[in-house]
Amino acid sequence: MKLMVILILISLISCVPIKEEEWMRSEMPMERYNFIREVYAPDDLEFLMGNGEMGGWARKDGLGFENLWFTDVWEDSVARKSFPGPKLTLLDQPLQDSIPETYRTELNIRNGILTTHLTYKEGEEYESTIFFSKTNKHLLLISIRNESPIHDIRCLLKIPEVGFNISQIDRNILQGSDPFSFTKTVWHLKADVPVKKINGEYRISIAPHKRVTIIYSLVTHFDSSEYVSVSAENIEVNNNFEQFIQEQEENWDNQWSGIASVILPDGENAKWFYRSLYTLYATAGADKFLPGELQFSIPDPDWKMHHFTYGHAGWSVWAFAMMGDREHAVKMAKWHFKPDALKENVRILFPETGPVELIYQEKSKGMHTYLDSYNPDAMAFGHEVSCEGYNITYPNTKHWDLQRHTDAFGTSLFHIISHYYPDNEFLVNYTYPVMKGTAEMWSSLAGWDSLMGYYYLPPLLSVSENIMEKSVLDAVLAARWNLKMSAGYAKKLDLDKKLQDKWMHIYEHLYVPQNDTIYLEYLEDDQSRSGGGYFGIRAPMYFGFPVLENIPDINMDKARRSLDITWGRNRQGEGMISFILNWFAIAEAYLGNGNNAFKLSLLTTTLQDPSGVALCEVQGYNPYFLTGYSSFILSQLSMLLQSFNDTIRAFPALPDEWEDVEFYDLPAQGGVKVSGIMRSGKVNRISFDRDGKTVLELDQNLPVRFNPVNHTLEIIEAEKSL
Template identity: 25%
Template sequence: MNTVYKWEKSISQWDEAVPLGSGKCGCLCWGAPQEMRFSLDRTDIWDKTVLWEQREDFTYENLVKLAKEGNVKKIREIFDAPYYYPTPTKLPAGKILVRFPEVKGNMRSTLFLKEAVAQMEFGDGESSYHVKAWIHAVSHIGIIEIYAPENTFFIELLSPEFGEKGTEKEYVYREEERKISQGTLKELKYLPVKRGESKNLQWFIQPVNEKFSYGIVMLVEKKGIKTRILWKIISSEDGENWFSDGKNALLAEAQKEEREFFREHTIWWENYFGESRISLPDKFMEKQWYMTNYLFASASREGCAPMPLQGVWTADDGTLPPWKGDYHHDLNTELSYTHYLKANHLEEGRAFLDFLWELREEGESFAREFYNAKGCCLPGVMTIDGKPLGGWPMYSLSPVNQAWLAHGFGEYYRYTGDEKFLKERAYPYMKATGIFLRELLEEREDGMLFLPVSSSPEIHDDTEKSWLTPMSNYDLALLLNLYESLEKYSVLLGDSMKDIWTDIRKKLPKLAVNEKKVLMLSPDESLEESHRHFSNAMAISPLGLISYEGEGKEIIDAVIKDYERLGTEQWVGYTFTWMAHLYAIQGNGEKAAEYLNIFWKYFCGPNGFHLNGDFQRKGYSEFTYRPFTLEGNMFSADALQEMLFQMKNGKIRLFPAIPEEWKEKGVSFQNLRGENGLMCSAKIEDGILTWKIQSEKSQKVSIEVLGNVVEEFLEAGKMLTGSQNMIKYRICKRKE
């Protein structure tokens, strides 16, 4: 793998910048020689200040009452209003500027994915300069190397331009003023930044509130023609002596031999990219898959906070980040942490599960205080410490989003077969979720269980119509998935609640399907307009409750046909990846590839960032804005992996949804992860399909190759190989 990204001209917007990241810290490299910007970020730099006063009627009981009354105005005043305030919010850390005042022209930039290094070049033939930047993959220290005479440039360390403490204003909720970003950084009122320097060290400390401050320490070393900048983002949450410890850590890393320091960094990335590989005849799609995996490791790492909406790349345009840079659990976090399992990047993905596990007490508190229920439930839209942010409450406070979070624990067990994880993490977390939702379910006269109110993200926005007739297929699919999983795992672990889970599962209604075999929104409403969120099809993707066989095949075909009928006018970028996922399940490789190409070419910036809207105005969507979020990137990689390899309930499908051209030209993958610790590699070359399968655990599997199914027993640790002449197979099929 030797993938590179190139920018031939100066980069004028932060969301098109060259991205660097270590899973904890990030840097965006952009600008022109006259002002090169290195916009710095760290996932846990937040202002957690709550400006709104939580009302006594901020409860689920009151929300249900108002929803049944159709009192939209009151719902907005109580539950949506908190999101209007500028805090809590994710914060940008600061920036380093490198200015070459006498250099004109464009800056050419390159990102080398293999080494996770950015390089910028500029100047004319007589005076050509270049700058390298990277963030150490282990120490999270950033490095900028400037190869130019020291009298040709100067360096500045800048803090964000926040507002001044003492100039606060009163916020009055006005629903018509709600925007994607809640204003500029000037809305945040802080004490003045504290600056300091000592020899070749510079720093600033930004007080945020009485409990939290953060800053950046920068070291500048001049070595002949090269000037080396080392930077570290520090926070009061790093420990009691956070400033001195951070400064000393930076100085200690600076003392390391440079080649060995860089080698530590490149070894980490070499090992990461070696965990799985693909090779496609469509080199553009192959490049995007590697870029997505690069973004994933740059924004997520075990031991660090998981990626929020923008990962480690908070906006650097003077505004607050889109949607506060928060954690959205009605799609965004879940789709961001889907592909890593099959891509075999377990360590990086565990960051999200560890985060949820550590917030169990917060989830128990929120379940008790807001829902008056036992068990665990985190807010659907929340801060880094699990506090509710408000927003459209039918989604931001939907209790069933918690079941989607719990699903992530079940998926980790499904792919790894880690029985210790099941016993100590997955089942306890899912059990706490099951107990919570059981408290909300109401039994009707016919003995069936329903939630008191129901919704389906983000159908009918936050209008009265958004409260669907219970239960929506979104809610129901997640409930069925949760209680079926709890029933299965309780048997494996010998838990006494097995009969309780079975009883709940049996009392849940069936998914609503209309006369055309299309999954409905709710028992009395079908989707009749283009929409960005395929929430009615959750049972197909990503939950996999409906398989592509028998009646399930009819339903999946009908759902796809219906989405095609409704069109893409109200889609955003991630919707195209979701559609590609559905096509992959259907086995339609041509369409899956087509929709992924639309996503990557027209809904992503030149740096691969998912910008949500059809910002190039190519006519694919009426959304032409460009707020950056990462879930579309990660789900696109998952859809591509589904085209190459599928495994469900022990059934393996090799290249189930690839275009015919790929079969002719050759395609391969290495070390994609299946269920129960199974690893698979396969390739098509010169008309011959070959595969290698190895499992960490002994298990029975069935392998479907070109319509033929072979039953195999895999012994733990042993390799199973096979082959199939595809040319002969195609000739036979044509004769038939």
């Protein structure tokens, strides 16, 4: 059998005219998957709301929040803190009448607006509307309409008081200021009725068939040295309620129309894809700082809502980038870029040079050399990270931060932006510096085994988080990717020729643990370790994401066997964390197995809280575990479009379940945007655009090569002849 490859060169400058009516973009059906409840159940989980800068769990009665969290409010450098309220409490509601007689609440994921309508048998009837402003992300609006024709609704107003100096600026304006804490903070609250202080409590009253709107602003010294006046100005808006709603809807519509559009077949994957997109914008992409794993939710006692490099703070960058939102991806990547902290992290992670005794889980693992000396150019990303970018070290010997695959993950955030959105300034000032810094870190860690004739890595914690061994597979694959990609970027920029040679030498001789049939978790792995559960066996995820450019280096037969054996040892995902399921799904997609990718990502959707409104970390634990959301977005996109190693593939790993699917303006290498429509399992059309012009259209599914030198597309058409 002879394989003939025909390359058809299409200049990106030329353009085939396309009639507009023949190619109409469809927008995502977000509202089909709104959160809706029509029965009030006290044990149901609250809806998570936010706008990236501020957020929290909205009360089920639609009267505000028990607590709010903010991206830039910190107790200290490693822990965020929340403030109570704003919340309204009905003063005249009988205690025995606490369950509404009629109830309907809906969180619209297209525009972030929550509406609640309820009536009590013996008490009030009202409709509330709540949203975090998309226009000014320091604003929350709560609007209550009294539906009663005769009775006032009297409400107690809960606001942040402890630690704040409270003053009444006007009859309807309150201010609270705290200029002394780690985060200097001020908030303002404005109502369009008088706010009265009675017996030490703040109250408002809503007349029959009238609406009261409360505007709440919170600003910190991280936003401005004039944070007090900025917050005061925030609430001085002249919009009426209808104008606020219109502005909110328009801004969210502009957001959705400005990024890619993906139309998935109806089902659980579609529902949680669109809900995950809403949650992404509700919790990530702030102007300052990076989101934690449970951002705006109930923080895990250990995590304290600081960020993880390969948690939601990292996966969100990828999700924004792959959905065509360069602005948010770049904004977040720049917050990961803390050169002084990245260099200091090497000393934090490895506080001694030369031979050191490694104690892991209170047991000695012998003497090992990590660094002979400190390389002044070496950089390392923190595992858990302070607001200043420094690695957070736990006072135990579990060494969570010695997961050094984190350096490939952290560096990939910059690479994907340079890959999809060419910008020489970003490449020179951000991507290459972290590439070089992490390559130098790996160069310092790699040891030479003269007997075996290869490089190896000292004991590091695997991405599985429960083994510390030499040359753990994920670290080796991460190191090889870092070294190869850094050399490639240096060559492109004509920089660091000697370092290029060093990096490529280590890359070529860094041994990947394996035997004749499969890849191993680490050197001398006897495969006796049990998998499954929270930790399980995770390293084979790194056959694909985020080190995509490594894929041609992998023996596909070994990788396939390794993944299949791993899935069995992991008891088919029993007890597995949501984002690990998604990570394996992404690996399957990039290795071409769409059915497995779909099956694994579908398992993620089963990890719902009992009320069905949140995805958990594992079943029944940590609802609104956000890394599960951002990674789920990628698991679906990886089945629709792949772009790496100068090759763009549309519909590369579609599952059998997806016969009718379409997408528009998904980004690919070199600033290319790809759109595709599949009908009844057959390609209807695939379009490639650049600089607003359609440069290539296909009516069959063929890979396309991007030439980075002359910016052309080359159709790769394979014909087999006997």
